[in-house]
Amino acid sequence: MLKKNVLVIGGGPAGLEAARGVADLGYPVKIIEKADRLGGMPILADYAALTPNMVNAEEAMGEMIQRIENDELIDICTSTEVIGVSGSSPEINVNLKGPEGEEHIQPGSVIVATGFKHFDPGKETQMYGYYEFDDVITLVDTEKMLKAGKFVRPSTGEPPKQVCFIQCVGSRDRQIGNAWCSKVCCGIASKEAIEIRHLLPDCKVFVFYIDMRMYGFWEDEIYWKAQEKYKVNFIRGIVTEVTKRGDQVVVKGEDTTMGRPMEVPMDVVILSVGMEPSEGTSRMAELFQLPLESHGYIESIGGALNTVVTSVPGIFVAGAAGGPADLEDSVSMGGAAALKAASYLRKTGLLAA
Amino acid sequence: MLKKNVLVIGGGPAGLEAARGVADLGYPVKIIEKADRLGGMPILADYAALTPNMVNAEEAMGEMIQRIENDELIDICTSTEVIGVSGSSPEINVNLKGPEGEEHIQPGSVIVATGFKHFDPGKETQMYGYYEFDDVITLVDTEKMLKAGKFVRPSTGEPPKQVCFIQCVGSRDRQIGNAWCSKVCCGIASKEAIEIRHLLPDCKVFVFYIDMRMYGFWEDEIYWKAQEKYKVNFIRGIVTEVTKRGDQVVVKGEDTTMGRPMEVPMDVVILSVGMEPSEGTSRMAELFQLPLESHGYIESIGGALNTVVTSVPGIFVAGAAGGPADLEDSVSMGGAAALKAASYLRKTGLLAA
Numbered sequence: 223m224l225k226k227n228v229l230v231i232g233g234g235p236a237g238l239e240a241a242r243g244v245a246d247l248g249y250p251v252k253i254i255e256k257a258d259r260l261g262g263m264p265i266l267a268d269y270a271a272l273t274p275n276m277v278n279a280e281e282a283m284g285e286m287i288q289r290i291e292n293d294e295l296i297d298i299c300t301s302t303e304v305i306g307v308s309g310s311s312p313e314i315n316v317n318l319k320g321p322e323g324e325e326h327i328q329p330g331s332v333i334v335a336t337g338f339k340h341f342d343p344g345k346e347t348q349m350y351g352y353y354e355f356d357d358v359i360t361l362v363d364t365e366k367m368l369k370a371g372k373f374v375r376p377s378t379g380e381p382p383k384q385v386c387f388i389q390c391v392g393s394r395d396r397q398i399g400n401a402w403c404s405k406v407c408c409g410i411a412s413k414e415a416i417e418i419r420h421l422l423p424d425c426k427v428f429v430f431y432i433d434m435r436m437y438g439f440w441e442d443e444i445y446w447k448a449q450e451k452y453k454v455n456f457i458r459g460i461v462t463e464v465t466k467r468g469d470q471v472v473v474k475g476e477d478t479t480m481g482r483p484m485e486v487p488m489d490v491v492i493l494s495v496g497m498e499p500s501e502g503t504s505r506m507a508e509l510f511q512l513p514l515e516s517h518g519y520i521e522s523i524g525g526a527l528n529t530v531v532t533s534v535p536g537i538f539v540a541g542a543a544g545g546p547a548d549l550e551d552s553v554s555m556g557g558a559a560a561l562k563a564a565s566y567l568r569k570t571g572l573l574a575a
Numbered sequence: 576m577l578k579k580n581v582l583v584i585g586g587g588p589a590g591l592e593a594a595r596g597v598a599d600l601g602y603p604v605k606i607i608e609k610a611d612r613l614g615g616m617p618i619l620a621d622y623a624a625l626t627p628n629m630v631n632a633e634e635a636m637g638e639m640i641q642r643i644e645n646d647e648l649i650d651i652c653t654s655t656e657v658i659g660v661s662g663s664s665p666e667i668n669v670n671l672k673g674p675e676g677e678e679h680i681q682p683g684s685v686i687v688a689t690g691f692k693h694f695d696p697g698k699e700t701q702m703y704g705y706y707e708f709d710d711v712i713t714l715v716d717t718e719k720m721l722k723a724g725k726f727v728r729p730s731t732g733e734p735p736k737q738v739c740f741i742q743c744v745g746s747r748d749r750q751i752g753n754a755w756c757s758k759v760c761c762g763i764a765s766k767e768a769i770e771i772r773h774l775l776p777d778c779k780v781f782v783f784y785i786d787m788r789m790y791g792f793w794e795d796e797i798y799w800k801a802q803e804k805y806k807v808n809f810i811r812g813i814v815t816e817v818t819k820r821g822d823q824v825v826v827k828g829e830d831t832t833m834g835r836p837m838e839v840p841m842d843v844v845i846l847s848v849g850m851e852p853s854e855g856t857s858r859m860a861e862l863f864q865l866p867l868e869s870h871g872y873i874e875s876i877g878g879a880l881n882t883v884v885t886s887v888p889g890i891f892v893a894g895a896a897g898g899p900a901d902l903e904d905s906v907s908m909g910g911a912a913a914l915k916a917a918s919y920l921r922k923t924g925l926l927a928a
Contacts (some may be wrong), residue, residue, distance in 0.1 A: 285880075402792050558907045
């Protein structure tokens, strides 16, 4: 028998679950991560609490990481990237570059779990003034502050009195080329709104939205909770401009429920930036010759009934590399991809000796 | 070694994927289904096309079924139910009742994939007149007609000229006790709206909604398509009553975008009924002593980072038995549960000889 393992690319929730899953079946796995530590976006972008259960991101991801450490079946390589791919399964050659130089491997199967990147709201959406005004920040900037146990106006360092979230920044927007809904931003904004109200009971918090996409249990576990227990104000509206007046930022637009224009001064404006395919995801698609679906994510074949199988034999996709995904999606896909990759080794006789 | 297999309960998308997954790893599996055929809700409730890819439900589910047939590792038992459970893993006793009488088995692991039931809109929500007016039907009734290639007014058998969907029937409703969002109804209603417009180009179609929860790629693949290509009218509104006038049904409520009361005559009103835990799900929770989460679905432990593991060793949950789930969720969870169940057999030394 050939001695082959599964290569998992990406150390976020999907990749960690996939690596654990492959090893749980008794198969060897190598997990590589471009960054210098595992954990993916929740760790690298300093998330405070995870949505929807509001558990501490560092602790929860720490547990996932711990579950793959010190396992002789799992080879963990951080600061490691795929730099070249040739051949095809079962003779697929992958060149890696890590801290100790280059390495050539021949994995039996590959799981691409390279995730997403946050939309950059300065790049294409100028109207929100992200790079102009200090007090216009993103969901991600907010996570960093919340993780540090505080929430302040960046321009003054003082606690704000009035804060708003603007939803769908970089999502549902044909003009910037991102037609998709990023799925998680409504939940994350509501979660952060709760955290801000918890930290600053005197601060008013508004969420300007088109549709609140609080599916499943998020409806009452986050959305109702935010409204009823934390008195967060959800306003259906369209924001057309963010400008500055005195030392405040002013949000202009239309309250579409009341049918009237609105112009509200805010101390901090938080842009609910969506997901885009990460550079790693685009790069892996290119290297492994994985077709992209119409939005630029890695395509799985078979539609809704086949979530992790790509059109390239032996190569699977998990998590937000395949499209906007919440943590549940990423973890379920990680498990499903582990199953498919291990089964692929078994069927093709590529099991480790 | 003890000879143990995995028992999969439920022959819908999650169960079928789980059974295939376990067998793909080389482990034996028995899949049981209460109904006389496999396929779950898409088959038993006569779905026309699946959301979001609009593939023929019978063909797509037929392919899933075909993939588990004629496999010596997979024992398929239809018309079979669990009638008793005792002991706990690894000595769990399950009594089944099938066409040939009762059977006692000792599975090494169990995957509960018993799904959901559609909310009954007559039972608790009287205001929509489901049992009073022939022309008030549900998403499910509509699927049946669409599957038969037609869409008519039930009262006359003629094609309707004006049709509407009312969203969130049995969901997001504290009064009836269903706080959750059922996740898929916005997508399914939009899909059916497209199908009706395709069949009857002269029929006007309206969707009355609170929030259109068209997450991920559903946004442009169904929602924009429905509006732009099929001219479906989406109206943000609250429907308070459905009454009868002459031979039409009249929808009364408020258009919350325009801020005005509405009263619109319709030939057919379609209630977008949500999901509830199925009787099988409640019954399995009871028999296997699986804790329920606060909404009455089977609880997975570990929040978002652990989607299929229950608090009972060796028992896993997949699909809508664990909460509102779309097809992607069900299939990913089916794969993830197969992985966990197979790993459980391996770790506990319960592998088949």
